[in-house]
Amino acid sequence: MRKSVLVGLIGTGIQASRSPAMHMQEGDAQGLSYLYKLIDLTVLGLGPAHLPELLVSAERLGFDGLNITHPCKQAVLQYLDELSPDAKALGAVNTVVLRDGKRVGHNTDWFGFAEGFRRGLPGAALDRVVQFGAGGAGSAVAHAALTLGVRELTLIDTDMDRAAAVAARIGGGRIGGGWIGGGRIVVGNDPAKALAAADGVINATPLGMDAHPGMAFPAALLRPALWVAEVVYFPLETQLLRAARAAGCHTVDGGGMAVFQAVEAFRLFSGVPPDAERMRRHFLSMG
Numbered sequence: 001m002r003k004s005v006l007v008g009l010i011g012t013g014i015q016a017s018r019s020p021a022m023h024m025q026e027g028d029a030q031g032l033s034y035l036y037k038l039i040d041l042t043v044l045g046l047g048p049a050h051l052p053e054l055l056v057s058a059e060r061l062g063f064d065g066l067n068i069t070h071p072c073k074q075a076v077l078q079y080l081d082e083l084s085p086d087a088k089a090l091g092a093v094n095t096v097v098l099r100d101g102k103r104v105g106h107n108t109d110w111f112g113f114a115e116g117f118r119r120g121l122p123g124a125a126l127d128r129v130v131q132f133g134a135g136g137a138g139s140a141v142a143h144a145a146l147t148l149g150v151r152e153l154t155l156i157d158t159d160m161d162r163a164a165a166v167a168a169r170i171g172g173g174r175i176g177g178g179w180i181g182g183g184r185i186v187v188g189n190d191p192a193k194a195l196a197a198a199d200g201v202i203n204a205t206p207l208g209m210d211a212h213p214g215m216a217f218p219a220a221l222l223r224p225a226l227w228v229a230e231v232v233y234f235p236l237e238t239q240l241l242r243a244a245r246a247a248g249c250h251t252v253d254g255g256g257m258a259v260f261q262a263v264e265a266f267r268l269f270s271g272v273p274p275d276a277e278r279m280r281r282h283f284l285s286m287g
């Protein structure tokens, strides 16, 4: 009999998620009986307060794990038995493994960005990088940037307190005085100045989504030597990426982060190493 894997995704408004298709197709290809269910809080009329009940139900029904998305990535922390070092550093969980009566929280979002970046922009200069957006995705991306070896990350968010808090958490440094996180993350508020000295720029704001058109900074600040990494993946081709290509920049889209967070979650749930390229091709084929 084929080994079975039962997992799900908890979050609000997740009907368009590509995770079920990505996981189940790879499961099939690996000879697993792999079922990935959407547990959509919007459809169920539930909220983060129902997490304890949903976790107990999943355990009783024999789930092997759960992906967790907005608005539950922080809320779920208090109901877990253990956290991976990355989940602890980020204070956010997107993958819970349910095994031997224990709930272990992981964060594969940062790995998703890092792996997508490594493959999309191999050999990119990492001395000075500017990142716009310090929300949920931004926090994972900042962790990925430091892990990739960025020497100085300038974090710009319209909410400067948010940027400062992320810098302090990810870098473990003090808030105040400008330099934060062992000197590797600095909170910025002057995009023109920061971009003029940068090797690359990352968009981790929602700008570029259909619901949030636009860019976080003027296209005139782009130049060919600046690489551009995007986190938005609905749509894959954003205004920023179009402007960056027109300006001659090397670019990487937000698809890599979406695919490789799923690749790592698949491995954690099933114990089987997935074929990352196959999952990526499948993701792209979904349009």
Ligand code: NAD
Pocket (backbone or CB within 6 Å): 109, 112, 132, 133, 134, 135, 136, 137, 138, 156, 157, 158, 159, 162, 204, 205, 206, 207, 209, 215, 216, 217, 231, 232, 233, 234, 254, 255, 256, 257, 258, 259, 261
């Ligand atoms: P969020 O609301 O938690 O954070 C967004 C942050 O951007 C906020 O702190 C906001 O103040 C800041 N911001 C908005 N406009 C700005 C501007 N002009 N300049 C500077 N900062 C600005 O959102 P999130 O959950 O972090 O998601 C951000 C985007 O990342 C969304 O489009 C989401 O779809 C995408 N995302 C992609 C992946 C992926 O796998 N590729 C994963 C998670 C999120």
